[in-house]
Amino acid sequence: MKPGSITSALRGVFLASLLSVSCVSLPAAWSLSLKAGLTPLSGGDVHQGPAFDGSVLLGLPAGSLPVDVDAKSFDDVYGDFTELGLEAAYAASENLSYTVGLGWLSADEGVLRVGTVAGALPLNGRFSDYQDFQVYAGVRYNFRITERWNPYVGAQLGYKRVDEITASFSVPNTPFNAPYQDALTNAKFYNASNVWTYGVTLGVEYKLTDKATVALETGYLAQGSLDDNDSIVGLLGLNALNDEGDLSYVPLRLSLNISF
Template identity: 60%
Template sequence: MLKTTVSILAIAGALAATSTLHAQDGQWSFSVQGGPVYSTGGDVHRGPSFDGSVLLGLDPGSLPVDVDAKSFDDVYGDFMELSVEAIYRKDSSLSYFFGLRQMQSDEGILRVGTVADSLPLNGRFSDYDDLGLYGGVRYHFVTESKWQPHVSVQLGIKEVDEITASFSVPDVTFVDPYQGALTNAAFYDDSTVWSGGIGFGLDYRASETVVLGVETGFYMQEALDDNDSVLDVLGLGALNDEGDMEFMPLRFVANFEF
């Protein structure tokens, strides 16, 4: 009898302990997330060739310019991301979430082409900065340990700040009005774009109310709104007919349940 009672108490204790490893049905929580974002696809601009003789007041056809296509990774390198998220746990396996997220990177300075077969054509692109709202659903693979993997799908909308571009050749001054026009020239307008993707993550229950985790995934956003007001003057209106991006974040998550 005593052994049976002890066994029942042990099983009940184990079940009680296990129950604290999982969020309760109908429970709300919020999380803070942040980390680097790696661009995996998408170009900032194309790579056309054109006659740049007008930039220096030379005879037509005397100054070939070759522009190289540059990706978001080429221009900006890694991005940084910060977000806050609210989560509703419908049951042990399913939760819904919505949040506010910012992604940012400092200006990009790089060589973007070649002038007269030897001179470098340099470009400077202003900071990348966006702010977006998103929502989605997350499926949790329930385990009897403190570790729980999950997958998610989400859809969102972003406001991306305008991007300007400056182009120069070392020790060379373009003739007016091109010197001024190609300094902080409009390149992409303020843009509203859709974004979405799938995520994969792993959570660790640190306490009854705190869950730590890491998440990555594959995401994309549609093309930015190009501004050709300056580029059209040089016949380069197609240079920035790009602006869509694919990316992979590495998010570190702190989730607080209440």
């Protein structure tokens, strides 16, 4: 099953409750966490902002149709991402824990104005849903300032699979000439990509019972650039348009942690 399908099936349940747990038998000193949250802050560009001659799009004389594309970030295109996670932690000591986890990050398709044609007409872009799946490992230091309150910091390194991203470009009420009309509809923009991920986290955990805690967590996470696909944008000489594709984000998560 694709990561996107898993996310779509589970997103409503996780975000509605945020506090549900599976019955899993793990050795003593292990804990299992279910995490859910949003990413109100993200950085990195989906595409750059070149200017080019778009006369071929409408069959006009060369040089007669200037097109200006604005650089757009992941925040511009997608806004908030939804994040889900499942993490196991091993307490090596009172303060030191080792973690391994799975994560899903997703956002619905982005539709926005990406530039102008002939200085006035809007150039619109529609980018397909963002979906990824990652595995990671990390280390966490627990300060445990009281019996119930445990602020902590951590670091992690992982590997992520990001689904293909396609893009459609259009000018309202102005169809492009063939073959550009079809070519620029659901055009391949980024290939499905495998990228490294890394980041730091910090949070605070509150003890509910001897076996259960809840935590609020944030941090800074980043990943490598996506694999750009120039098979369509290259027809317009825009090979550099999608040379970016590196995403960074600051999540805000709530988690339920059960010790075994």
